[in-house]
Amino acid sequence: MQAAVVYPLDWLEERSGLVGGVRYFLFRKVPADTNWMQTLGSATLTAFIVQVVTGVILAMYYQPTPEGAYSSIQRITNDVTLGWLVRGMHKWGASVFIILMFLHMGRVFLFGAYKYPRELNWIVGVLILLMGMMEGFTGYLLPWDQTAYWATVVGINLNGTAPIVGPWLAQFLRGGEEIGARTLTSFYSMHMLLIPGAIIGLITLHLYLVIRLGVTSPPWSKEAAGTGSLDGQPKDLRKGLTRPSARGAGGRD
Amino acid sequence: MGSGRFPWRETAESVRLPARCGNCYDVDAREGPGLNHEPMADESNQSEDPHVPSPSLWPIGFAVGIAVLLVGLIVNPLWISTIGGAIAVVFGVLWAREATSELRGTPVTIEPERRELAEPGAGPAGPTGTVDGLAELEQGERFPRSKFLEGSTLGLGVVIGGIVTVPVAGFALLPPFLGQKQHKVDLGPVSELKEGQWYVATFTVDPEQGEVSRRTAFIRNNGALATGGAQVPSFTIISNRCAHLGCPVQANGPSGAILGLPTVKTKTLNGDVTFNPTVPAGFGCPCHGGQYDTEGNRTAGPPVRALDRYSFEINHGRLILLSTFSVSHVDGTGSQAKIHKYKPVGPGEHVDGPEQVFYPINPPHH
Numbered sequence: 001m002q003a004a005v006v007y008p009l010d011w012l013e014e015r016s017g018l019v020g021g022v023r024y025f026l027f028r029k030v031p032a033d034t035n036w037m038q039t040l041g042s043a044t045l046t047a048f049i050v051q052v053v054t055g056v057i058l059a060m061y062y063q064p065t066p067e068g069a070y071s072s073i074q075r076i077t078n079d080v081t082l083g084w085l086v087r088g089m090h091k092w093g094a095s096v097f098i099i100l101m102f103l104h105m106g107r108v109f110l111f112g113a114y115k116y117p118r119e120l121n122w123i124v125g126v127l128i129l130l131m132g133m134m135e136g137f138t139g140y141l142l143p144w145d146q147t148a149y150w151a152t153v154v155g156i157n158l159n160g161t162a163p164i165v166g167p168w169l170a171q172f173l174r175g176g177e178e179i180g181a182r183t184l185t186s187f188y189s190m191h192m193l194l195i196p197g198a199i200i201g202l203i204t205l206h207l208y209l210v211i212r213l214g215v216t217s218p219p220w221s222k223e224a225a226g227t228g229s230l231d232g233q234p235k236d237l238r239k240g241l242t243r244p245s246a247r248g249a250g251g252r253d
Numbered sequence: 254m255g256s257g258r259f260p261w262r263e264t265a266e267s268v269r270l271p272a273r274c275g276n277c278y279d280v281d282a283r284e285g286p287g288l289n290h291e292p293m294a295d296e297s298n299q300s301e302d303p304h305v306p307s308p309s310l311w312p313i314g315f316a317v318g319i320a321v322l323l324v325g326l327i328v329n330p331l332w333i334s335t336i337g338g339a340i341a342v343v344f345g346v347l348w349a350r351e352a353t354s355e356l357r358g359t360p361v362t363i364e365p366e367r368r369e370l371a372e373p374g375a376g377p378a379g380p381t382g383t384v385d386g387l388a389e390l391e392q393g394e395r396f397p398r399s400k401f402l403e404g405s406t407l408g409l410g411v412v413i414g415g416i417v418t419v420p421v422a423g424f425a426l427l428p429p430f431l432g433q434k435q436h437k438v439d440l441g442p443v444s445e446l447k448e449g450q451w452y453v454a455t456f457t458v459d460p461e462q463g464e465v466s467r468r469t470a471f472i473r474n475n476g477a478l479a480t481g482g483a484q485v486p487s488f489t490i491i492s493n494r495c496a497h498l499g500c501p502v503q504a505n506g507p508s509g510a511i512l513g514l515p516t517v518k519t520k521t522l523n524g525d526v527t528f529n530p531t532v533p534a535g536f537g538c539p540c541h542g543g544q545y546d547t548e549g550n551r552t553a554g555p556p557v558r559a560l561d562r563y564s565f566e567i568n569h570g571r572l573i574l575l576s577t578f579s580v581s582h583v584d585g586t587g588s589q590a591k592i593h594k595y596k597p598v599g600p601g602e603h604v605d606g607p608e609q610v611f612y613p614i615n616p617p618h619h
Contacts, residue, residue, distance in 0.1 A: 066465040150500060154540060157498040161601035163611035168430075170599055171616045175429045178458070180465050182429075 024211075031217040031224065037111070038215065040104040045203065047097040051135075054090040055192060062142065064188035066181050069144035094136060101129050113216040121209040124202055131199045138191035141184065152187075153179060309351050314344035326423070327430055327617060356396055430616055434459075438574035440526050441519035443486065443567060446474040451547075452517070452528035453493075453504055456574075460523055469493040469501060470563055470574070471536065472528070475588040487588035490563040491536070491549045492577050496556040499600040500540035504533035521571075536560065548583040548590055557603050559583055562592065576618070581605040 013019035061080055063072040076083040105125065108114055114122035141152040156179070160170030175182030217224035318341030325333030436458045446452060452472045459466040475487035493502045508531030509516065517528035535552065536545040544553040549560030559580040566573045579598050584591040595604040597618055603609045 066463070150540070154498045154500060157600045160599040161498075164613065167599050167602065167612060167615045171429050172426065177433050177618065178466065180459075180462050 028211065028214075030215045031221065033217060033221050033223060034215060035218050037107045037218075040100060040107050041210075044097065044100040044104050047093055047100050048199065048203070050089060050093045051097055052196065054086050054093065055196075057086050058090055059192055062188075064142070064185050066144065066184060069142065069184060073143050094139060098132055098136060101132055105129065111216055111219055118209070118213055118216070121206060121213065124206045124209065128199060128202045128206065131195050131202065135191060135195050135199070138187040138195065141187045142191065144184065149179070152183070309348065311344050311348035311351060315341055315348055318342070318344055326427065356400075433618070435576050438523045439521040440472075440523070440572040440574060441517075441521050442570055443474070443572050444570065445517045445519065446472065446528065446572070447514070447530075448474045448476045450474065450514070451504070451531050451533055453508060453531050454526065454528050456521075456526045457524040463524075467524075471504060471531075471533070472572075473587070478588040486567055488565055488572065489548070489587065489590070490565055490574065492561040492563060493536070494561060494600060495538040495540065495543050496551065496558045496560055496579075496600055497538065497541055497543045497554070500538050502536045502538045502543070502545065502560065504531045505535045505537045505544075506531055506533040508532070548586055549580060550582050557601060557608070558605070561597065562594075579604050 009019050058076065061072060061076045061083065063069060073087070076087050078084070108122065108125070137152075137155055140155075141148050156170050156173045159173060160166045162169060171177065173183070173186075175186045318337050318339070321337030322334050322341060323337070325335070325337050438456050438458055440454060440456060450473065453469060454472045455467055455469050457464060457467045470493060471489075471491045473489040475489055477484040478487040479485075494500075495502050508529055512530050512532060514530040516530065519526045533547055535547055536549070537543070538554070538556075542554045543551065543556040545556070545560055546552050549562065551557075551559055559582050561577045561579050563577050564575040566575060577597050579595040579602075581593040581595060581604050583593065593605075596615070598604060598612065598615055602612050602615075
């Protein structure tokens, strides 16, 4: 029984190293005094994955045309089996994603986890935040009801008041001089292809940097301050802090 | 069969595969020098003399060329873009020549020629000269083949990438700015509109696009205006797009059946056109509270100028709307109004006052 699990994994590992890679990714050592607050990043990632999965399913039913958009959303909500659930998950999940991003950012800020050598990861995180807000903006138009339409009119015109580039940016977003079919299709394309692709790339970079630089201790950590050790924990556990970065950035903390 | 103990929990050690064959190698080397973080260390140490390029002016010319090219794409794709492209190519070549001058080294071929002049008696001096040049080349290979191949691979990649990217980027960015059509909107016979009465008119600007292009305007028939002995019909036609952020402005006052006036409905090329009578004390925006008087002048709230207006013409007794224009403010009323007219700009853009410097160039219109 055990062999039935182990053999394929051995086979895979021998040829690709993937099993070891996954183990390296999942079973990293972390400081012994990590905090529940440090799970907010994973929670954000989970929210994003929910958005991707539900979004792909919604795209199977949605029609990005001025005539079909609203009625296709009505169909998803009222007729398609469990469509109301998937749409609801996507709609409310969008808010959850944005809120979790801000909470995660607050945790990183208050823990001082943005400091050397992790500044670059803060910058990448800010880019992910911007992309997430752009997802919110482009996704808001897609239901194509009065709220969506006028909120997008106002949103685009807000961009249009930016000095010098504003009018050009607004016309690009509108896809012309007036909002119309072209606006809807281009927002749809940005919402489901362009921006998610960028976010996936940025998240990959974000996680790479987390693994390379390791997880920070909380600011109140006595261990990290070098003034005490946690009882009953082998000293070795501290290595988790520095090992991934031992060769590169140097175990500073 | 594999080994019975796959070390799921022992994170500290490396994963070693069971010794099934003699020459199986250790796949995981986490404890050792796995990812090499300083592969370039020895190389960077080698170069005592860093490769600092001398300052160059060519990139500036190149950038100017690209800028002219891009502007030309909007203004005049045929001529200005071509000129811009030519500038960019010329400066690009000059830049590339300068950047690679070090790699190419001092021109070796010149020396044999000079020697040929110095010793005219030696007959055709080509061979000796060439041999000399070759000898010099062999001494220190300044431009080895591997470097050439590396450079040409990267260069080809850039060229292919550029060939693919430029049209795609153009397709993504240019359509919103090019070929925007002006639409004439036929609103039906002028005689339907009672003199001195305000109407809320709705119409589809672009019949091809259908209902999504439905717009609203406030229209008042001001009667005939005597100019230079001729009787010219006068209309006040105000767009309902708020000059703050583009929300739909509403008439502040009763409208429709309550007034005891019929709603005028006509069918033209621009779909169902309706004229709903109204008696506005002014116009107000539901979004952020902008208020306007009946000439469209801002009276309160965040708008930065007066409401936009439509220019119009009367053709065979039919009222035809042309494009919109922006208005800073209006003096007077009705047919006597003096309209301070500007080219059409987006909501929230100042057309006068010091803030107009923020919007020096607007995208092309129609």
